[in-house]
Amino acid sequence: xxxxxxxxxxxxxxxxxxxxxxxxxxxxxxxxxxxxxxxxxxxxxxxxxxxxxxxxxxxxxxxxxxxxxxxxxxxxxxxxxxxxxxxxxxxxxxxxxxxxxxxxxxxxxxxxxxxxxxxxxxxxxxxxxxxxxxxxxx
Amino acid sequence: xxxxxxxxxxxxxxxxxxxxxxxxxxxxxxxxxxxxxxxxxxxxxxxxxxxxxxxxxxxxxxxxxxxxxxxxxxxxxxxxxxxxxxxxxxxxxxxxxxxxxxxxxxxxxxxx
Numbered sequence: 667x668x669x670x671x672x673x674x675x676x677x678x679x680x681x682x683x684x685x686x687x688x689x690x691x692x693x694x695x696x697x698x699x700x701x702x703x704x705x706x707x708x709x710x711x712x713x714x715x716x717x718x719x720x721x722x723x724x725x726x727x728x729x730x731x732x733x734x735x736x737x738x739x740x741x742x743x744x745x746x747x748x749x750x751x752x753x754x755x756x757x758x759x760x761x762x763x764x765x766x767x768x769x770x771x772x773x774x775x776x777x778x779x780x781x782x783x784x785x786x787x788x789x790x791x792x793x794x795x796x797x798x799x800x801x802x803x804x
Numbered sequence: 805x806x807x808x809x810x811x812x813x814x815x816x817x818x819x820x821x822x823x824x825x826x827x828x829x830x831x832x833x834x835x836x837x838x839x840x841x842x843x844x845x846x847x848x849x850x851x852x853x854x855x856x857x858x859x860x861x862x863x864x865x866x867x868x869x870x871x872x873x874x875x876x877x878x879x880x881x882x883x884x885x886x887x888x889x890x891x892x893x894x895x896x897x898x899x900x901x902x903x904x905x906x907x908x909x910x911x912x913x914x915x916x
Contacts, residue, residue: 754881754882754883754884755882757878757881757882757888758878758881758882760878760888761874761875761877761878761881761888762878764874765871765874765875768867768870768871768874769871771863771867772864772867773864774859774860774861774864776854776859776860776864777854777860777864777867777868780847780850780868780871781867781868781871784847784868784871784872784874784875785871787843787875788875788878791878791879791882795882
């Protein structure tokens, strides 16, 4: 009988330890929706927004600038993917990247402006996501 | 070329199409869906005008709508509990409504 009671007490102790080291951390992680605010993501998105805003199809440096924008999107994507619980930002960057691939095929000024406006909306959306995180929205 | 289509009514039908796909998440999605569908119909309106004026060609017209579609799917996909695939399904359902509304206005299918 004593042995049984001893084992039960030990079992209870083990359960408490499991709760502390496994169950509680897992629960905390799954409840959390957004990752913490990431200053680098915020800066990269702002930088991308500025580059898109000043891009002009008739600029003699257009080719170089559009390549630079492509590189910035890659860096932003890599950064977003390196952060845990960052699905919303990753999804937004993936859709932005899709539009970048379409943008490089645009040849006329008339089509270029609406295309850039769409990408500016998307870059702004990524910046807004970071603002939400900064405000502590989970 | 008659460029007119009822933007308000089409937008409303498109929002309902998104609702049909995203029923469970609708309370969270509604405001975003309203805004994104409005952007898509306004973009379609602009595309029709620019194509009719000879300012853009068929490829550019399709590309501009595709970009707006990607942006809308991206917006819906960042909401909690909505995968990219589900968001795309919702936007595709809405584009089906738009396609029906503008069918015959352009000599090609804007939504490929």
